[in-house]
Amino acid sequence: MGKLGTALAAGELRPWALKLVKSCYLRFHVPLNRGCGIERPRAGVAAMSRPLSAEILAEVRKVVALQLWDLGAIRINLVEPFRLTSGNYSPLYVNCRELISSPTFVDFFCAVARTVCEAMNVHFEVVAGGETAGIPFAAFLARAFGRPMIYVRKDEKDYGRRKRIEGSIKPGWKVLVMDDLITTGKSTLSAIDAIREEGGEVKDVAVLIDRLEGGRANLKKAGTTLHSLTDVMEMVRTLHKNDAISDDEMQAIKSQTTARRPR
Numbered sequence: 001m002g003k004l005g006t007a008l009a010a011g012e013l014r015p016w017a018l019k020l021v022k023s024c025y026l027r028f029h030v031p032l033n034r035g036c037g038i039e040r041p042r043a044g045v046a047a048m049s050r051p052l053s054a055e056i057l058a059e060v061r062k063v064v065a066l067q068l069w070d071l072g073a074i075r076i077n078l079v080e081p082f083r084l085t086s087g088n089y090s091p092l093y094v095n096c097r098e099l100i101s102s103p104t105f106v107d108f109f110c111a112v113a114r115t116v117c118e119a120m121n122v123h124f125e126v127v128a129g130g131e132t133a134g135i136p137f138a139a140f141l142a143r144a145f146g147r148p149m150i151y152v153r154k155d156e157k158d159y160g161r162r163k164r165i166e167g168s169i170k171p172g173w174k175v176l177v178m179d180d181l182i183t184t185g186k187s188t189l190s191a192i193d194a195i196r197e198e199g200g201e202v203k204d205v206a207v208l209i210d211r212l213e214g215g216r217a218n219l220k221k222a223g224t225t226l227h228s229l230t231d232v233m234e235m236v237r238t239l240h241k242n243d244a245i246s247d248d249e250m251q252a253i254k255s256q257t258t259a260r261r262p263r
Helices: 002-009 015-028 054-070 096-101 103-119 134-145 186-197 215-221 232-241 247-260
Strands: 074-076 092-094 126-130 149-152 174-182 201-210 225-231
Touching: 054 103, 054 225, 054 232, 092 232, 096 103, 096 134, 096 174, 096 201, 103 134, 103 201, 103 225, 126 134, 126 186, 134 149, 134 174, 149 186, 174 186, 174 215, 186 201, 186 215, 201 215, 201 232, 215 225, 225 232, 232 247
Parallel strands: 126 149, 126 174, 174 201, 201 225
Antiparallel strands: 074 092
């Protein structure tokens, strides 16, 4: 069943949080993978009308953390830290690309992302994925909302039309930028600049994980708001509580994150 199914079967999630997960699936009209431990809601179950409070979001984040661990997307090495795209080193590496092979997680991501966007009044006409990890998640989200999708290359092509943006975008379109995670925000800001150069309007960025190393503040300076399903400390606290990581691993990740968090 996995950690997600075990947590749900053990009643670790509160009833109203479990109802949120179920109602998200029902609203998105997706089949449920039995391996996730959630049975498909019966026809006629009403979508949850309770506002997306901090308490409900905390329960959803718990599910995300357990699913990430269960799918092998999280790696920890205190001896040889991982080098991140930002150039920083960290004992924690999260490979969100592992998640795209799980229909269960894709369904869960789309349903929760849709609920969060509705709750936060995030409006957009097109979804943009950042090369490369953001591309599949942008595709999933675009399909969930029935919106067009584009993707932004890290660098301009050195052949053909030398474009950074693939897909069609019209001047004035509101664009939701989607990526897997954010550290300092450098690559995301580059994608935003490319979209704005083509006439697109970017006010919102969505990621699965915020590594809490300045990305949110840097996006705010650029006039955009970051929306994340979870952040690195919420994730490791859940994993530690469920005995997935040790005290030393928890402390090492906390120290590294605190040291790089903007003051």
